[in-house]
Amino acid sequence: MRDALLTVRDLKIYYRTLYGYVKAVDGVAFELRDGEVLGIAGESGCGKSTLGNGLVLLKPPMKYVGGEAILDGKNIMALSQKEIKRIRYEKISIIPQYAMDALNPTKKIRQIVDDLLREHNSSFEEKRELIEERLAIVNLSKKVLNMYPIELSGGMKQRLVMVISTLMNPDVLVADEITSALDVSTQRSVVQMLYEMKEKKAMKSIIFITHDLAVLYQIADRIMVMYAGKVAEIGPTEEMVRNPLHPYTKMLLASLPKIGVRFVNERLKGIPGYPPNLLNIGPGCRFRERCPKAFAKCEQDPPIFDLNGRKVSCWLFERGDER
């Protein structure tokens, strides 16, 4: 079992609002192993982006409430400004959801890269070959370096950000919804490029965040399904897809349209009801209103049960296997 690069225990990140706390990430625990791609899936509002961004950059209105995230032996949630600056980019980096709009419009690409690298006492010259090599992977010509962001298409800017974010070969790379805004054809090429960069050691392991389980199936080694700020289930991709445990994962997989399934012959079923409002939310399993198998015990918070490596947070699995 490869050792864990990043260990997260009972992490709590809330949003401060005028009406109280929105418990976006409420006691999440998982491990990211060396060289692994961990997919985080879940509907909008389940806390996956808050978790991803929270690990890298915690800014108001996000508030670190509790728990820890151990990277390189240190809890990166509680580090001083100076220390966290060193960790960011060198140890943990991010390809943000807003990647197409993440480059300063009034600076040449070369200038942005140079300024960024100087912040970590490196420079554009020092990493020139690496940059050119990585640009080739993402199918961008060297000429891009002398251009301004405004001269590039959205897709090109995103691929450029993929290169820039991994120039320091971070241990952990957070990829936050990098495929959602893309067309089908570019989606596959971006996933393939990310895979190739990992093969070429641009980063050790990846946290790949998306709502699209089908994309996760292609690239993730393990998948963590989140629901309403908590972990529902974590497990290897193949097993998760063939034999989902948590009722929510089951229903989510069942609701995915696939080429080959047609309305006329087989009617897919969605999940009735709506995710709960996380403002000052109380105890108990947060899926209980929508869960067909909910019973009395679900009123209390379900712990995360460990079934030989597969983790599931549901009272049905209190005694090892499903009741």
Place this chain on the structure above:
Amino acid sequence: MRKYLTKKAIIYLITFFFAVTIDWVIPRFMPGNPIHFLISRFATLPEAVKVIQSYFTQAFGLDKPLHEQYLNFWRALFRGDLGISIYLYPQPVAKVIARSLPYTLIVLLPAVLLSFAVGNRLGAFVAKKRKLDNFALPIFYTLTAAPYFWFGILLAWLLGVVFRLFPIAGAYSFAMTPSFSWRFIVNFLYHWVLPFSSLFLVMLGGWAIGMRNMIIYELEANYSRYLESLGASQSLIRRYAYRNAILPQVTGLAIQLGTVVAGSLTTEIVFSYPGIGYILMQGILNQDYFLIQGCFLFIILGVLIANFLIDIFYVIIDPRIRKSYTGEV
């Protein structure tokens, strides 16, 4: 990029044409036809009646058909002949204005440039901490809200009358004659301080507030967040944000120019500083319409040229315009 500038140039030419037309139209078509009113009133003064009478008809060319009057007006304009000043008869208006132009520029230009530089730095600095922001903002608001000339009066009273630090009238003391001697220059600067600082402070407030809002906006932008996510220092992030926040301030400078010029004119009156504002005031008091119209044209011309220079400067510093012509008119 060239397209952007030519389009701007066309706009300014049309604006100048529009302004000159207003300048020509207003005296002729205002209610109560002020020209006849003028002629009848001056006609009563026995000595000057003949000269002014013929001068007016000739100047306004009232006998000729309208379109001809209009063309003459333009021809005279290109010859630089803005007519003869009544108040400083027989000096031509163009000469009177030319003599007072340097005084206006000596106060106006440094005030605009310095207040722009200092104001923006201050605005960016204040946006750093909330405590600073709450303290400095009301001051900036008061500064930018104050009428230019009133702030001049306030400074003249405080620094001139109460503390007697600076003279509060004229560009140099009466005993002096303008020359490049050291003594004259010191005296000149001594008189220059109050008009300059009143303009400088009022403008400063405006730039500071503008920058404070702009930089908050830029610091919230995605590229700032991305830099911070990759461990960039606050100074780098602020440098980028400041660079982008200054751009709209430059366009703001172009738009503000009109009010800024107006402000300097009124401030000159407070200090009886012999610039264009002062002679414009004299023109109004003495109903010297030619002088008024001359000043009007000079001000418009000045503002248009300044605007065009700022546009050129803006294209140089903002690559977004240079790289793809999407600039709004």
Place this chain on the structure above:
Amino acid sequence: MTRKEFAYFFLRNKKVIFAMCVLGFLTFLAVVGPYISPYKDPLAFVGLGYQPPSKQHWLGTNTFGQDIFTQLVHGLRTSLFVGLVGGSLATVIGLLIGFVAGYRGGWIDELLMMFTNILMVIPTLALLIIIAAYLPYRGIFIQSLIIGFTAWPWTARAVRAQALSLKTREFVDLARITARRPLKIIFGEIMPNMMSYVFMVFILQFGGAILAATGLDFIGLGPTRGMSLGIMLQQATLWNAIQLGMWWWAITPGAVITLIVATLYIMNTGLDEIFNPKLREM
């Protein structure tokens, strides 16, 4: 942003509350002032000249022995009037031209915007000087009109940007496929969304109009009859008030103008914070 939320933030925003109090007091002063002042006519010679503020003359007298407080309250009334009329006129014109340019688009937009940019570049004061200089009789209503007609350009630009963004919103398309007549769409769907923005623009125009009027009055092109804060300043400068130490004649009117305009700006920022949360968290 429901009404309830708006009220919630409105009542907690220090800037807006402060502004409302100050403006309320000044309007009260303008309305009641002339009645509570012992002297009725601002131009009447009611005492000895050069008197500093005292019990009889709350703000002292000027060179001619006219009561400064009476002049101030009458002047305040004029300035608020010009601000209101000039400001609302500029806002209405800017709203119309900006909206038509934004909503219609095409060559109309091109033409109107060119016209707006031309007027924007010309210094309004210079324009006002030319117009006012030739007006034989100048009342404060006429002054408000000419200020209103020359101050609308930047409102038009702001409103045009708003109209452009609202026009493409899908609820406008939904209204169009419900066979709503264009006028109903404009006033039923688009305009209400702009009201909060237009009110904020009006506040700035109100302040701008007062400053413009004061400028005009100061260079001698103010109303030929009646009293305004600008005229007080003009006379104070003409008669060397500060050289003779009469600060109460030269400083107070300007201070009142600055107070009005500064409060309006502060209110505008407060409203901006309410409507656009990014600034609120600053």
Place this chain on the structure above:
Amino acid sequence: MSFLVVQNLTKEYPLGLLGKEKLKAVDDVSFEIERSKIVSLIGESGSGKTTIGKLVLRLLKPTSGRIVFDGKDVFSLRKEELRDYYRRVQGVFQDPFSSFNPIYKIDRVFDMVFEEFLPEVKASERKARIEQVLVSVGLNPSQILGKYPHQLSGGQLQRILIARILLLDVELLVADEIISMLDASTRVDVLNLLGDLKKRGMSVIFITHDLSLGYYISDEALIMYRGSIVEMGDTEKVFRNPVHPYTRMLLESVPEVGKKWDLRERFTPELIGGDSASCKYYDRCPIRERHCRTAHLQMVEVEENHKVLCLKAGA
């Protein structure tokens, strides 16, 4: 006879300063729609599918071509004829939150329908009908009515817009990416609603970029690329036996649970070149030949109710 016929529809937008260059958003598109059929318009961004939807709803004017509804050209309809057209042809848009005017309660979309189309219906009757249609789309009227748009979820808002359609006896619904903003769990239920509408005799133009959704719900599919239809026909045939290289490439890039991509092999379809060639897919096409650049293209019938715009299709 199909009740909506689109003939050689073209829509161009001027580009650049003086609008010399032209962007062909929709380029000579023709298709027909029969009663109670769901036709899906599938294409990536910039393929012109949304523009066609807006043209059918008369929100845009075409540069050339006609849309014939019930024998009449839609763009020649005036006042009362247009009102009648909108009584029978309606639309639902992509962003539920932008489809509701934020300062009014959601009830207003219903009131507008009654005011414009059914003024004769009395107030009491209106409330009953509104509650009835809300229930039929799976919503609880008491939780919905009287609320502001930002107090409801995307899924609820989209269902309200579909309920609004049910107040009228709409024959053709243009659904433009109506589920792309919804979560997986509510997405399928809204799709099923469209299926139910079809059963009640309504036709639907389902506009989407997601092939599996198009496959799931539609009877016929039109694959669009940069303004033109490159492949059209019965959904089963188009998806089971794709002929046009673009359709094939799309089907290969759709991620599917249970079907793994080979990530080792490079996949770089994206090099958008100029469209000087007569076949727009020329610069990305793996099976292109020289004459594809110049020869004139038209639809080739590959099999019954399955046509392709490709010179090599016939071979």
